[in-house]
Amino acid sequence: MAASAQAYVRGSTVHFYEWLASGNRARLPQGPDIWICGDCHVGNLGPVANIHGDVEIQIRDFDQTVVGNPVYDLIRLGLSLAMAARGSDLPGITTAHMLEHMIEGYETAFLPRDPKNSVELNAAMPEIVKRLMRKSAGRSWKHLADERIEGVKPVIPRGRRFWQMTVEERRAIDLLFAQEQVRRLVTSLRSRDENAEIRVLDAAYWRKGCSSLGRLRFAVLAAVGAGKDERHCLMDIKEAAAPVAPRSLIGDLPLDNAHRVVEGGRELSPFLGERMLSAVLLGKAVFVRELMPQDLKIEIKQISIDNAKSIAKYLAHIVGLAHARQLSRPKRKTWLAELQHNRSKSLDAPSWLWNSVVALVAAHEAAYLNHCRRYALENSG
Structure with a gap:
């Protein structure tokens, strides 16, 4: 967890929900009671194979899964993306645009659609994800065995x-x-x-x-x-x-x-x-x-401004699909209307998402530095 601020975010799920339980946060919308990932950061999405050999980008970790409010997945993903932007030394305006694209990608998953249509029709697959999918498709048992054992x-x-x-x-x-x-x-x-x-x-x-x-x-x-x-x-x-x-x-x-x-x-x-x-x-x-050899996680070490927006939109769309498939069409419509309620005209991302991510970035930066200090003291000499 001391390796990087992103690694600390991945390993500090308890701290994330402690903050959400505190009173120092924006009022969150109450979404439908559905299964959520509960730990929806970037590394918990990636190519996943099914028993027939098909591969899709889906959520890949369920240790924290519960029936709960889907906004928790959105905020956790937003925090993960914001920390990736900070790790790539991108300007703060990029984080604002990432959250705008993120909510746009998430909402498109709830629009009426043909179930046979692929994800790409609603959210274009970023180049970093395309490369990971090509890598996933070319992997065999030997690749998995070399990596794991x-x-x-x-x-x-x-x-x-x-x-x-x-x-x-x-x-x-x-x-x-x-x-x-x-x-x-x-x-x-x-x-x-x-x-x-x-x-x-x-x-x-x-x-x-x-x-x-x-x-x-x-x-x-x-x-x-x-x-x-x-x-x-x-x-x-x-x-x-x-x-x-x-x-x-x-x-x-x-x-x-x-x-x-x-x-x-x-x-x-x-x-x-x-x-x-x-x-x-x-x-x-x-x-x-x-x-499975095809199962891989998305890792963002360095990200450009243009890629940041497309990745945010695409990954949020994947999360949106995971949520939307559990809801009937009327319930999808109701949740979409709630997400679009009282939206600022100057910033497309809802204020509750922006304020939550900003506060969490500040809290995690401080917690990460204190964690690193304790780690250094414990390992000195």
Whole structure:
């Protein structure tokens, strides 16, 4: 989190919602009770493959998903984009234009449309996203294996990222993969025999970011089929913790956190959601998914003024589609009217979005510097 201000934003979801819960913010519109991402920053969107091999840009993380107010996703995305602009040393006017384009892209997702039309008809795909899509389409198992487990050998290397498991943990994973529901999940890809047997080749505790510390997180290398038809796959098992994103008091939210993550994923990102399964491991609620070579995250290290506007519009449109697909046409129309209510004539972005992002940028800048100071003090000498 000390690596950059953007990294701090990604890892400080709790701080984000603490600010929203405080009284020092603009009054937010109350949107429809729908599934939201809850942690909608730039890195949580990207190319995602479905079981048939198709690839689309969709939301790709659901740890914080709840039935709640969609404005939380908009503000979190706006903060992420604003911090990306600051990291690229862009003038403040660019941030204002980004938020204008962002709300425009989001709103177009709620306009009447032919469901068969592609995303590009409503929001042009930026060049950075086109390059990522081309990269995604050209990737294979070898690319994934090289990145994740340092080669295609049927072992997971122990070291900084992967740690040795206990005998109890390995036994529990073997029992989990012996379940029929897990076998069906692993063999669900179009390229695999749905009747094939699977077996665990290796497994390790996976230290992957802040969210893996103190919780169960395992990487499992499995074999599908046998002999010349044997194929390998890498599965991710992650404990589902309670969300910090505020939930609606009206919406029906599963009590089991793994069920919550999977259900939210299927509503927000059908491509990834259909590849997920909730289960119980060592008494903990976990969700299981296969890591696909085509799954990538959008990373913005440097951004130009022109690209900033198109990226903001496009990514907000993707989020809008995830929200809109859950609503009937009359409810989409009502939410669109609410978004356009009392809009300033001089600034197209609504004041609640602008004021929220400005206040959050200031709060996160200060919090980030204090975090870096503590990190430096703890690691000095």
